[in-house]
Amino acid sequence: MTVEEFEEFYAHAVARLTGQLYVMLGDLHEAQDVVQEAFVKGWNRRRQLDRDGQAEAWIRTVAWRLAVSRWRRRRRTSEAWRRGTVQPAAVEGPGPDHLVLVEAMRDLPQQQRRTLALHYLCDLSVDQVAAETGLSAGTVKTHLSRGRAALAGRIEDPHDPRTARPSSEEAPDA
Known part of the structure; x- marks a missing residue:
């Protein structure tokens, strides 16, 4: 399939394929996205698509598989978020x-x-x-x-009698 033939194929098939995927998916925006992505993948295979004679079927199948992959990815992400609800351990402030x-x-x-x-x-x-x-x-x-x-000279060690300040109870009598 030449560049011109692929562009013509796209112009005639994009609306039909988007409508078909819309019915299958129930989401127009998702259908538009996966059909566009399938056409991008088809662009690199346009010569093979021409030989097979099933260009529209190939685009539809690829679009469907892309949609399924997206569903799976979203589900895995959603499950990961649900499982990952463990709160990080509280970190104590500086003493x-x-x-x-x-x-x-x-x-x-x-x-x-x-x-x-x-x-x-x-x-x-x-x-x-x-x-x-x-x-x-x-x-x-x-x-x-x-x-x-x-x-x-700046830090007092309360355990070292040389640097510890006497507490008020231990203060020498004046």
């Missing part, structure tokens, strides 16, 4: 210790913050931090050391 750490780290230089977070929170080795940040291993170690020193 007081985390808030203290974040507040203390805010005052650190950006590279120290990043290095400390990658090493201690993401559990990366010095070499992994160096690879991710593009710094040398020595520079990473320097940032870690300086960052720890800076944080030591």
